Amino acid sequence: MLPILIQNLLARDGWILRGTEAVRKDRRIRFFNRPSPEIAAIARHDGQRFRHLAIVIASSHAEMERLRAPKLADKFPRALFASLEELQTGHPVELPPPAIASFTATVIANTPVGDTHYQLAFQAEELRHLRPPQFFMMDVRPVRAPLGLRAVCRGKWRDAVDRTPQPLLKRPFGICRDFHPHFPADYLKRLDLPTSLTPFLYLPAPDRFDMLYKVLPDALGTPLMTRLKRGDRVHMIGPLGQPFDVRRLRADGIEEVHLVGGGVGMAPLITLIEALRFHAFRVKVFLGIATVQSLRYRDELAATFGEKPRDAYVYVDDFLAAGVAPADIFVSCDVAPPRRIRRLPPENLFHGLVPEQYRRFLATACGKPMAITCGPNRMMEVMADICRDAGVPLKVLLEKRMGCGIGVCFSCVQKVRRPDGAEEFARVCKEGPLFDAKDILWNNHLSKPPSVACGCAPRC
Secondary structure (H helix, E strand, O other): OHHHHHHHHHHHOOOEEOEEEEEEEOOOOOOOOOOOHHHHHHHHHHHOOOOOOOOEEEHHHHHHHHHHHHHOOOOOOOEEEEHHHHHOOOOOOOOOOOHHHHHEEEEEEEEOEEEEEEEEEEEOHHHHHOOOEEEEEEOOOOOOOOOOOOOOOHHHHHHHOOOOOOOOEEEEOOOOOEOOOOOOOOOOHHHOOOOOOHHHHOOOOOOOOEEEEOOOOOOOOHHHHOOOOOOOOEEEEEEEEOOOOHHHHHOOOOOEEEEEEHHHHHHOHHHHHHHHOOOOOOOOOOOOOHHHHEEEEEEEEHHHHHOEEEEEOOOOHHHHHHOOOHHHHEEEEOOOOOOOOOOOOOOEEEEEHHHHHHHHHHHHHOEEEEEEEOOOHHHHHHHHHHHHOOOEEEEOOOOOOOOOOOOOOOEEEEEEEEOOOOOEEOOOOOOOOEEEHHHOOOOOOOOOOOOOOOOOOOOO
């Protein structure tokens, strides 16, 4: 029964099932009924070419989620996962938001990016079920050992107690990138899957994540975060917010998606780009920044992936690693952009604001795309006008100050219009952070403005 199910799916894309292999031109997916040591040997022999992939098929979705756990990654090296439950019905399972967990993450690196940004890499298996554009809340200082019953000399009590102002609330952040065991950071450049099968395939669960944050000199939280170092343990709560299932877009006839980000607002869109590329959507990216130099950093973690430390461009290198073609990456700079950024065509570098570059692009574009944007409120409001005039459906990733992140404090509300025309306040942390632009009432003086230090949600 199983080969027939897979054959029916692959036949839609012109694949032919032959024994335990499915072949189309020079692409090959192999369905193994073999022990894991043999799978590992084939993966090692294939190297980084991705001509062979193991697909582990579980009896149910719950069993598949158990097998995807990072601790089992060595048992199924470089394998994708599917469930017989979904293959039999021919429809992906509608997944509820993952359960919220309270946990401690371990810092891997805290790297300066430009003059005002940092990239924080950390390990947290509890976020393995996070799906874009969900976010998490984190303390800005590491977990400290309690003083307990340790004796403290009276003359040294000032050293034992930190009397400087301390932030009491956690800060919300979005994931910039996640990393899957046995899959290199740029695996999407070489992975080529049939579109009929991708809705039923899942990567091994990630256990390492990157986030980007901007340091506000007059703030209390983000300057403290710059002191985080490798090995520090930080308390977090997540995943939070509503996930967005990109698989729904194909049912709506969407084949191309445009991601438009302003500054650090691009950070939470990168995981969406990776999800779209995995599901074989065409992707175009529009990035608005102040200067190109603000994107540069020293990538010391490159050695972790078998590379030498190198000068890198945050965002641009992430787009390329996600398999986005250089011709599909557009950069707008407030000051005159350089003549070259990586392999991007010179005509894709624009002097001005990113909404204007996107408006000019739409004037000559064709097809039926949709757009997703994140950035300053004014930028997203202009994007809503541009997309409405062009007939392009738009979703906005909202950024608000948050107190709890779980919908209790109502500090992150945004005024929206319901389908029946009535107006109400929606909680960005609970009903969002992704909304249809047509539902947003932008002139909302009762809603707190977003922090400029945001990634997926504001941070201060």
